[in-house]
Amino acid sequence: MSNEWTNWSGSVRFSPEEIAAPASERGVVELVQQAIAQRKGIRIVGAGHSSVPLVQTNHVLVSQHKLKGAVGHDPASHRVNMLPGTSISEAGEELIKLKLSMHNTGDVDMQYLAGAFGTGTHGSGRTLQNLSSMLVGCKLVDGTGELRSFSLEEHPDIMRAAKVSLGALGFFTELTIQAEPAVLYARKEYCSHIDVSLEHLEELIDSNRMFDMYWYPRSDRTKLRTCNQLGEGMDDIPFAEKAEQSKGWLYEILPQFRDLKYEEMEYIIPLEAGPECFREIRKRIKEKHRQYVGWRVLYRTIAADDVYLSPFYNQESVTIAVLQNNELEYKKYFDDIEPIFRAYGGRPHWGKKHSLAARDFQELYPEWEKFLKIRQQFDPEGIFLNDYLKKIFGL
Amino acid sequence: MKSKTYGKKSWAFAGGCIPVDSTGKEPDYVSQEVLSILNTTPEEALVQLTFFYTDKEPVGGYEIKVAPQRIRMFSINDLIDPQAVPLGVPYGGVLESNVPVVVQLTRQHTGQSALALMGITVYQADGNS
Numbered sequence: 001m002s003n004e005w006t007n008w009s010g011s012v013r014f015s016p017e018e019i020a021a022p023a024s025e026r027g028v029v030e031l032v033q034q035a036i037a038q039r040k041g042i043r044i045v046g047a048g049h050s051s052v053p054l055v056q057t058n059h060v061l062v063s064q065h066k067l068k069g070a071v072g073h074d075p076a077s078h079r080v081n082m083l084p085g086t087s088i089s090e091a092g093e094e095l096i097k098l099k100l101s102m103h104n105t106g107d108v109d110m111q112y113l114a115g116a117f118g119t120g121t122h123g124s125g126r127t128l129q130n131l132s133s134m135l136v137g138c139k140l141v142d143g144t145g146e147l148r149s150f151s152l153e154e155h156p157d158i159m160r161a162a163k164v165s166l167g168a169l170g171f172f173t174e175l176t177i178q179a180e181p182a183v184l185y186a187r188k189e190y191c192s193h194i195d196v197s198l199e200h201l202e203e204l205i206d207s208n209r210m211f212d213m214y215w216y217p218r219s220d221r222t223k224l225r226t227c228n229q230l231g232e233g234m235d236d237i238p239f240a241e242k243a244e245q246s247k248g249w250l251y252e253i254l255p256q257f258r259d260l261k262y263e264e265m266e267y268i269i270p271l272e273a274g275p276e277c278f279r280e281i282r283k284r285i286k287e288k289h290r291q292y293v294g295w296r297v298l299y300r301t302i303a304a305d306d307v308y309l310s311p312f313y314n315q316e317s318v319t320i321a322v323l324q325n326n327e328l329e330y331k332k333y334f335d336d337i338e339p340i341f342r343a344y345g346g347r348p349h350w351g352k353k354h355s356l357a358a359r360d361f362q363e364l365y366p367e368w369e370k371f372l373k374i375r376q377q378f379d380p381e382g383i384f385l386n387d388y389l390k391k392i393f394g395l
Numbered sequence: 396m397k398s399k400t401y402g403k404k405s406w407a408f409a410g411g412c413i414p415v416d417s418t419g420k421e422p423d424y425v426s427q428e429v430l431s432i433l434n435t436t437p438e439e440a441l442v443q444l445t446f447f448y449t450d451k452e453p454v455g456g457y458e459i460k461v462a463p464q465r466i467r468m469f470s471i472n473d474l475i476d477p478q479a480v481p482l483g484v485p486y487g488g489v490l491e492s493n494v495p496v497v498v499q500l501t502r503q504h505t506g507q508s509a510l511a512l513m514g515i516t517v518y519q520a521d522g523n524s
């Protein structure tokens with residue numbers, strides 16, 4: 001019987017020899033030890049939302065749907081221990097029971113915590129770091145089968161490697177996340193025009209805790225979305241028409257439900273280069289691509305961090321994403337836009353389409369070698385590597 | 396008293412083709428084809444659209460809702476669910492509604508700055524099975 005596995009968008013497909021679903025930490029340790037003994041590779045899958053073959057394997061694919069929930073809490077520090085297969089939405093539900101919240105979410109909440117952290121998943125907000133920044137401690141089964149524990153205070157370098165690690169250091173069996181006291185948020189959506197939106201872009205970014213913009217290439221309309229703690233941020237956007245608003249806990253109102261499948265390429269570029277890069281992309285899409293592309297372009301901002309493989313490493317950033325229906329040709333479109341991102345020093349989102357390999361990453365990530373060294377120590381036999389990761393890491 | 400309703404449940408058009416080029420400020424002056432649907436009934440109309448092409452399989456599954464006793468106009472250019480309709484490509488469309496509606500298709504071609512507007516009739520289609 002074929003075990004075919006497919007990612008969310010349908011463009012990554014493969015048939016692993018086995019799909020395992022351990023129900024406990026002990027089960028994970030045994031699985032890894034068994035794989036080592038049998039000289040088999042292991043890849044760990046979250047919700048399967050990434051659209052590059054990060055989790056592809058001929059051997060053992062590990063699903064984490066039995067590893068869910070909160071397992072510990074330190075009220076003084078607002079730190080909560082979660083199992084890795086807890087989805088962002090489930091994490092929101094667990095946290096609110098403790099009157100806590102994540103600082104941000106991405107556009108959807110279906111990713112698993114470990115999967116979202118693995119690729120540096122982000123939301124939007126000039127002063128907010130990506131979701132991986134919440135990871136302040138972890139338990140991990142490394143490539144020798146050993147269960148190890150780390151924390152930001154005791155192992156800062158390892159945590160800088162672990163926060164965004166593409167499932168290449170080992171299997172996270174427990175994540176300690178830094179939460180914050182839950183407060184109510186107001187989320188608003190407005191319709192506007194690209195000229196006005198660009199004119200006010202800086203103000204929109206600086207005046208709202210969370211702000212993002214969709215541009216619709218076939219009409220030049222925009223959607224402006226803000227999310228602020230009650231009583232903060234722009235009360236209204238005078239140059240745009242309000243289309244929607246909601247009030248509630250962050251995890252309830254920020255993420256959207258998406259079931260229309262698409263492919264996506266997203267690059268992270270320096271904050272100050274954002275508007276110019278966007279303008280160039282808009283021009284190219286209008287000149288060359290909108291005959292076949294109706295999907296919007298998404299513009300977001302994210303704060304800098306110090307994580308070795310974070311696309312936001314040492315850089316206040318703008319992220320720009322181009323999307324296309326998954327059943328339509330997307331490669332020509334993405335291939336044509338990618339050099340524009342690259343010209344602005346862009347780093348690709350680790351979970352979305354891109355064409356880069358080790359040589360490129362070495363130039364883009366100043367602490368690339370440090371990560372590779374830690375990876376080698378954690379998984380000397382490479383049981384967590386697949387062909388794709390070997391290409392990425394140049395191994 | 397039962398109020399009078401207008402239209403049919405099935406409609407079709409054959410001569411669609413959204414111009415690729417546009418001039419002038421968008422969205423007002425973008426080249427586009429706009430479907431207008433009039434629902435005179437007291438019920439919400441759920442209209443299912445399928446587009447047909449010269450050289451590929453039809454694409455169905457587009458859904459448009461029109462509130463009771465309202466009109467709705469939307470640009471075919473903006474549809475992306477289930478997929479974007481290509482510009483510059485001949486296509487035809489079939490609309491099936493759960494209640495009688497009246498349908499009109501309008502093409503706006505701004506490829507040259509001297510703007511021309513053209514209304515296109517959509518035909519009532521009695522599907523034979």
Ligand SMILES: Cc1cc2nc3c(=O)[nH]c(=O)nc-3n(C[C@H](O)[C@H](O)[C@H](O)COP(=O)(O)OP(=O)(O)OC[C@H]3O[C@@H](n4cnc5c(N)ncnc54)[C@H](O)[C@@H]3O)c2cc1C
Pocket residue numbers: 008009043044045046047048049050051054055064084105106107108110111112113114115116117118119120121122123165166167168170171172173258349350351352
């Ligand atoms: C509809 C949609 C919306 C999206 N929106 C956003 C967005 O707003 N912002 C954004 O930044 N990205 C977004 N993404 C991208 C998505 O967040 C990332 O691809 C994310 O990594 C997917 O999480 P996942 O749980 O599906 O993990 P997967 O894609 O299954 O895995 C991701 C990586 O994590 C590793 N991993 C998973 N579990 C473990 C574990 N226990 N231990 C070690 N490694 C592990 C995997 O091996 C893999 O390398 C979106 C994707 C989709 C499809």
